[in-house]
Amino acid sequence: MKLRLNKTVAAVAASALLLMAVPAIGIASTSGAAGKPTYVIGYEGPLSGGNLQLGLNMVFAVELAINQANATGKLPFKLQVAKYDDQGDPTISPTQAQSAVANKKLIAVVGPAFSGATAAAEPYYSAAHVATVSPSATRVTLASSKWGNFFRVVADDGVQGPADADYLVKTKGFKSVYVVDDGSAYGAGLATAFAAQAKTDGATVTTATVPGTAQCSNGTGSATQYTAAATQAKASGAKSLFYGGYYCDLGLFLGALSSAGYTGTVMSGDGSDSPALIKATTPASAAEGVLLSCACATSTNSKFNKAFLALANFPAPTATYAGEAYDATNVIIAAMKSLKKVTRAGVVAALHKITYKGTTKTIKFQKDGNISGSAIYVNQVKSGIVVQLGLE
Amino acid sequence: MGAFGHYLLAHAVTLKHEFWQLFVGGVANGLLYGMIAVGYTLVYGVLRLINFAHSEIFMTGGFAGYFVLRAFVGSGAPPAGLASIGLIFIGILAGGTAGAVMATVLERVAYRPLRRRNAPKLAYLISAIGASYFLFNLAGKEFGHLPVSTPQPYINHTVFHVFGAPVQMFFVIIFIVGLIMFVGLDRLISKSRLGRGIRAVAQDAETASLMGVNIDRTIAITFIVGGALGGAAGFLFAMGYGVVYTMGFVPALKAFTAAVLGGIGNLRGAMIGGLILGIFESLSVVVVQAAYIDVVAFGILVLVLLVRPTGILGERLGRAA
Numbered sequence: 001m002k003l004r005l006n007k008t009v010a011a012v013a014a015s016a017l018l019l020m021a022v023p024a025i026g027i028a029s030t031s032g033a034a035g036k037p038t039y040v041i042g043y044e045g046p047l048s049g050g051n052l053q054l055g056l057n058m059v060f061a062v063e064l065a066i067n068q069a070n071a072t073g074k075l076p077f078k079l080q081v082a083k084y085d086d087q088g089d090p091t092i093s094p095t096q097a098q099s100a101v102a103n104k105k106l107i108a109v110v111g112p113a114f115s116g117a118t119a120a121a122e123p124y125y126s127a128a129h130v131a132t133v134s135p136s137a138t139r140v141t142l143a144s145s146k147w148g149n150f151f152r153v154v155a156d157d158g159v160q161g162p163a164d165a166d167y168l169v170k171t172k173g174f175k176s177v178y179v180v181d182d183g184s185a186y187g188a189g190l191a192t193a194f195a196a197q198a199k200t201d202g203a204t205v206t207t208a209t210v211p212g213t214a215q216c217s218n219g220t221g222s223a224t225q226y227t228a229a230a231t232q233a234k235a236s237g238a239k240s241l242f243y244g245g246y247y248c249d250l251g252l253f254l255g256a257l258s259s260a261g262y263t264g265t266v267m268s269g270d271g272s273d274s275p276a277l278i279k280a281t282t283p284a285s286a287a288e289g290v291l292l293s294c295a296c297a298t299s300t301n302s303k304f305n306k307a308f309l310a311l312a313n314f315p316a317p318t319a320t321y322a323g324e325a326y327d328a329t330n331v332i333i334a335a336m337k338s339l340k341k342v343t344r345a346g347v348v349a350a351l352h353k354i355t356y357k358g359t360t361k362t363i364k365f366q367k368d369g370n371i372s373g374s375a376i377y378v379n380q381v382k383s384g385i386v387v388q389l390g391l392e
Numbered sequence: 393m394g395a396f397g398h399y400l401l402a403h404a405v406t407l408k409h410e411f412w413q414l415f416v417g418g419v420a421n422g423l424l425y426g427m428i429a430v431g432y433t434l435v436y437g438v439l440r441l442i443n444f445a446h447s448e449i450f451m452t453g454g455f456a457g458y459f460v461l462r463a464f465v466g467s468g469a470p471p472a473g474l475a476s477i478g479l480i481f482i483g484i485l486a487g488g489t490a491g492a493v494m495a496t497v498l499e500r501v502a503y504r505p506l507r508r509r510n511a512p513k514l515a516y517l518i519s520a521i522g523a524s525y526f527l528f529n530l531a532g533k534e535f536g537h538l539p540v541s542t543p544q545p546y547i548n549h550t551v552f553h554v555f556g557a558p559v560q561m562f563f564v565i566i567f568i569v570g571l572i573m574f575v576g577l578d579r580l581i582s583k584s585r586l587g588r589g590i591r592a593v594a595q596d597a598e599t600a601s602l603m604g605v606n607i608d609r610t611i612a613i614t615f616i617v618g619g620a621l622g623g624a625a626g627f628l629f630a631m632g633y634g635v636v637y638t639m640g641f642v643p644a645l646k647a648f649t650a651a652v653l654g655g656i657g658n659l660r661g662a663m664i665g666g667l668i669l670g671i672f673e674s675l676s677v678v679v680v681q682a683a684y685i686d687v688v689a690f691g692i693l694v695l696v697l698l699v700r701p702t703g704i705l706g707e708r709l710g711r712a713a
Binding site: 255 | 410413414417418420421424470532537538539540541542544548550558560562563629631632633634636638639641642643646670673674677678681682683685686
């Protein structure tokens with residue numbers, strides 16, 4: 001009896017396997033018949049967690065670029081997007097990077113979005129010769145790590161930090177600054193660059209580290225820590241405060257600062273440059289007047305804005321780094337077009353040589369992957385909206 | 393020695409300037425931790441179980457309070473005067489009720505079936521962790537992953553000064569609510585019949601049932617009481633710091649630490665442990681960077697347990713007060 005059962009089980013299992021194989025064979029033959037090969041452009045960034053807005057801004061832009069490219073019908077291939085959610089976390093990023101690299105059809109990646117995640121993931125991308133064009137990873141040391149496949153379409157914090165310091169100390173005239181960073185690769189890097197330049201400009205600088213909170217998916221801190229941190233800031237007597245970090249934690253900090261009675265001017269970098277900052281601040285009035293810098297421009301290209309709004313359901317001018325992500329995708333597509341045979345290593349080589357006119361700027365990369373030439377913009381929160389003031 | 397003395401002096405001067413403001417902030421945080429810690433300690437007292445899902449009870453209270461405030465205040469200007477008091481009261485009621493309901497559901501679904509089967513303690517632990525993961529991920533799916541700030545039911549202003557340190561409305565609310573809850577709970581446990589029942593079950597469940605105490609009902613009410621306080625704390629936290637699906641994790645961890653610090657199973661210990669933890673965390677910012685606050689907090693826990701393993705007030709399971 002048992003023997004017969006085993007044979008039955010074996011027969012069922014074998015036929016099940018055959019049945020599973022048939023659809024796969026079927027699909028292979030139909031794609032062969034279609035003609036154009038399909039390539040995947042990946043996006044790695046925070047698609048969940050406390051900083052997900054920044055990720056959404058970019059991933060919609062990537063999708064838009066790919067949809068538009070496919071719609072022209074003139075490309076010798078079809079494109080798809082693959083999304084890899086690293087939550088902006090350098091401990092999750094390597095897994096996502098390996099996942100991306102294992103995808104045989106993946107040619108290049110837009111991202112990773114966050115500096116810490118980029119530093120953790122690049123070794124995997126580099127080993128597989130997958131080009132990564134980041135719209136937003138601004139940590140200076142990313143370009144000096146000699147990966148060869150790393151590119152970014154924005155100026156790094158080596159430019160943003162000092163430009164912010166010059167703006168706050170020289171242009172706005174603040175002689176004392178309290179510099180806080182959130183302990184992340186990006187925040188600490190930006191704050192250090194800022195503090196060094198502020199000291200050179202002659203301001204009194206006090207530094208502090210207040211780790212990102214667990215509820216913002218930025219670290220292990222607690223929201224209750226900001227009460228003490230805000231008291232410290234107020235007690236320092238500094239007339240201005242610079243925060244190196246992301247909008248979720250800055251929102252909590254701003255609430256604590258207003259509770260502690262801090263009346264100075266607050267400034268932060270591109271990680272906080274988003275309308276989501278106002279939503280994350282309790283009460284929202286505590287975010288009024290906050291200055292936000294960004295190497296990214298507020299998009300004024302109406303065609304792009306219209307198309308982005310239709311796809312994402314929120315306006316492009318509020319979407320920090322959407323324009324840069326759009327350009328990053330298009331420069332990858334342009335590099336792929338220039339090749340006779342599209343391979344990962346081929347795209348890396350092509351990106352090193354390419355000059356592409358994007359919506360935000362003309363893109364040409366330096367040898368180390370940094371963008372050639374750039375400028376920093378400053379924005380301010382006015383009546384609950386982020387308004388661009390101009391160039392720093 | 394000279395350099396170290398200089399260091400201490402510099403910090404002593406800073407401490408003097410900021411002491412009261414840090415102290416006030418620390419007491420407010422401490423009361424929040426205490427309110428959550430009470431939930432842990434009561435449940436441990438009657439069931440010898442660490443209810444790891446208590447962080448989600450806290451979160452549920454927070455979200456309930458958020459939705460209530462969004463319904464009443466919306467995006468309009470924050471109200472003032474009696475309307476504020478009324479809204480805060482409604483919010484606490486909403487948070488507390490939601491917390492109590494969630495605690496009851498947890499007790500029925502995650503723990504009672506295990507009690508029926510005389511499951512080993514480990515099974516309760518796994519069930520608690522599983523429930524916690526399920527609940528906060530469910531919240532993330534339902535409410536999204538973006539943090540949102542809560543509409544304010546009052547205008548935050550300085551109410552009075554304590555030795556020069558401004559005390560904000562938010563802190564005053566926490567002080568009043570915390571005080572009422574702690575005093576009320578203490579009286580409930582030590583003076584009322586229900587309290588005697590809880591203490592009896594905590595001391596010896598079998599004998600208590602022989603004496604006529606309904607075990608199931610007592611345990612259910614213990615969960616409700618702990619859940620109500622945790623939920624109310626969630627509402628207060630939401631008012632000051634906004635809501636997000638992961639908001640329960642760190643405050644509950646701190647509260648659990650506070651409960652152990654004061655003596656797990658000991659009600660007054662939970663309250664005092666919370667206050668001590670909050671105050672020391674806040675004051676430690678003078679000596680170490682804000683990044684090391686947690687190091688100080690857990691360092692204190694380790695030191696206390698080394699000297700007094702049962703916690704500051706001792707593990708008096710039989711007398712939950």
